[in-house]
Amino acid sequence: MADRYNPQVIEPKWHQAWDASGLYATRRDRPGEKFYLLTMLPYPSGDLHIGHWYPMSPSDAVARYKRMRGYNVFYPIGFDAFGLPAENAAIKRGIHPYQWTMANIERMRGQLRRMGAMWAWDREAVSCDPRYYVWTQWFFRKLYDAGLAYRKYSPVDFCPKCNTTLAREQVQGDDRHCERCGTTVVKKELEQWYFRITNYADELLDFSTIDWPERIRTAQTNWIGRSEGAEVTFTSEAGDEILIFTTRPDTLWGATFMVLAPEHPLVEKLTTPEQRAAVTEYQLQASRQTEIERSSTEKEKTGVFIGAYAVNPVNDERIPIWIADYVMMTYGTGAIMAVPAHDDRDFAFALKFGLPIIPVIERTDEIAKSAVWDGSVGEEFAAALDAAGMAWEWLDIPERGKFYAVTLDGAEQTRSYAALLQAHLRPGHWGDIVGHAWQIVFADGPMTLTSADADRAIMARCHAGYEYTQQFRTTMEMWYATEWYRDVLYHSDYGTMINSGQFTGTPGDTAKADVTQWLEAEGIGKFAINYKLRDWLISRQRYWGTPIPMIYCPDCGVVPVPYEDLPVLLPPDAEIPPTGENALKFDEAFLHVKCPQCGNEDAQRETDTMDTFMCSSWYHYAYISPYWRAGETLGPDDMPWDVEAGDYWLPVDLYTGGPEHATMHLLYTRFFTKALRDMGIVSFDEPMLRQFNQGIILGPDGNRMSKSKGNVVAPDEWVERYGADTVRSYLMFIGPWDMGGPWNPQGIEGSRRFLERVWAVVLDPPQNPEEGGDVAEAERELRHVTHRTIHKVTEDIEAFKFNTLLSALMELNNYLMKARETVVYGTPAWDEALDALILMLAPETPHIAEELWQQRHGQGDFTPEQSVHVQPWPEYDPELAKADTITLVVQVNGKLRDKIEASADITEEEARALALASPLVQKWLEDKTIRKIIFAGGKLINIVVG
């Protein structure tokens, strides 16, 4: 009997042997292609939980697999070591952020090594090391020199608790809270540094050269938010030009008012004295708004009329100008034309404030509705509707009574209905048609809602004729009161233009382009594109980050730190103020500096540090040659890594990580590479060719793991109990890698049992061997099973389907357990099967695979050439995988009726004969005629009877 499987012994043993033999040193001498596999670098928060292992175990398996396939694999790791938690820990515990971070990194290195991953530790890079951040600063300077970094005085989101500004991506939720600590952010006016990521907006929308998950591409596309439309100049009555952006120039004729953002610069000038007080009050309220925690997501529209009017340039209509907080100063031009008939926000605003709503685009479905109140027409109306084939029903509104609710389909029917209605109306009464047409039909003829003037005329007649309508300010408001109408009152279709002067009748598919062209010809407006994407705000008012290498001189102004003076070092002895304020502001030695341009002694350093996403935008380059040229003097023409090595390894072939970075890190790093390309530093357009996002491992209760829920799974204790191989394989077995799922503390037992059984199959002799049997046949069957498994496992690992990969290996092992007791034990086919099993386990469970491989093939002292992890991946032989017999599935009308063992190369003729001969099948054919027989894929036959 061999020793029992004891991971506590073999795992440390192999860690040591692998390290000592240099097995995982990065090599370029293998015959195959290079493969740069990158997994998102961890933040050293202190403890690794199982959530860190979840992305890393499968990534490591892929790296190992690729190596067995002959690739030169580069699989580096490092630490994203700047950031707020270190500073907060410093305040709380009186430890310097550097010490805190380094202690955590040391602890995590140990935990990561216990996983047995094949990381290239010789290429480790830590972003808070001055030898690292000197290059982060160098990149900042290059971006500055390229005009991609600029400083702007602007209102920014500021977290009072973290004491720093946040990028737009880092502010979340309706209450606009800080991503990190949950505190509601405030607006602050500060001088801040930005990167011009917006220069690359269009290029960032192009994913054609990279294989990234759809959800990431969609998230980035939505985030960049490109819209095409037009900029159009409206003019105030006093002659001020008000520029607006619209995606719907085809709706210009329906603009019945304008809305400016409360902070729009023209508000001051345009506001009339009578409205001044109300406007100022509203502006104040709006500016405070982000500071107030909003309790509800209901966004009731608010706004104030500023007293002034503008002229709609397409039809010379005089329209009022309002301010409202639903218009953002930061998007477009900060001013809009409001087209309430075809924009839901404008529609809600107009309804609330009684502004006219004039449809200028036809519905594409041509549906119309008409409500005719009981008594407005004679009783013969119902029969007339039926005779004309018009759909109607009686509806009853308790306070208002009954009405004929007529639904009309198409222009033709709507027209004839208008005539029919008019003919049946009693004197002094009316009925409305809404949707495809917009009319009030009176006994003496219809009035149509074609303009704001028409709206006023209609209301005047209604008010005079029927007291009930006097509560309504506009025709649309009156119609809106009938609930049954609501779904046809507003739409945003691209339909045929109506009520639009010379453009009336322009079809929806060309309307936008036609109007834009005309606007340009008339000099009223021009084609324009807008993005939601804003420039990347990188300034952080914190100590623990990369100092921004800039100097402010009383004489020269903003002066960049010369390349040769880099790095600007963080003062290691800085005192972290308990308030969380930036220690650099109080560090006299850091702060005061001589101007590098004019020598003025009163210059000051920039005290802000960079967003840590700057560090992670280029870490995959740092790994190429970590701490490159440390201590040397740098210049603008240097290369930030070993070019020869970079040319070999770059770009990243596969990037694995979480999808939560979709609009931050993954967008920034693409921008960064494109900027480097334009500087001539790299020659490719995208940093990572392929990306795969894993899911989230949940707590045993199915919830996200968090300290507050008390459901965090710590890997250390599980490794102690079961070994790293069991933890690794269980994490891969739970389910599809990209789906995540709950950690089941009982489920892991199965993974451990599986490895125990592998151990037993490989090392233990038969327990109750069977006597006799056909050896050749048994070998053929075993080879069939082995090669089918190789095929399946190879396909699965290529597709990152580790759960089904492992279940295939379990099946093979289950088969071997039974086969061990037969004559096949000890045959060449048996040995081949054991080797294949071990080789296929090597990527997922590297320690047990190494141990078993060495027990079978080891020759004394371990050398890296002998390792299971450099053996070639088993070859799949399709001939051997083929089975001799199949189970022919026989269906009658698609229902399973019999299964018949048959030769694998059975012909359709033979299959028919077999199937029809089956008594189980014949039962279902009695009294029936065979209509058709389908023979599919050599494994199924379906008899169709009727």
Place this chain on the structure above:
RNA sequence: GCCGAAGUGGCGGAAAGGUAGACGCGAUGGUCUCAAACACCAUUGGGGGUUGCCCCAUGUGGGUUCGAUUCCCACCUUCGGCACCA
């Protein structure tokens, strides 16, 4: 509201348009044991039955097909992200 993902046994989950529930967990019964644990063997979607059988079942309702968990249409639910972007 918009975008994305997903609904299959008691649970995690399998199924190139072709035997629904692979593999594993749990459960039940058995072997071993003084006993327990481990291990091993058997059973394990629901219902019926004449027990070498049948019916029902993949969120709901339709459709395409000889055949649908898979494709199409509509809807419901859950999770994740974005959210007044003109």
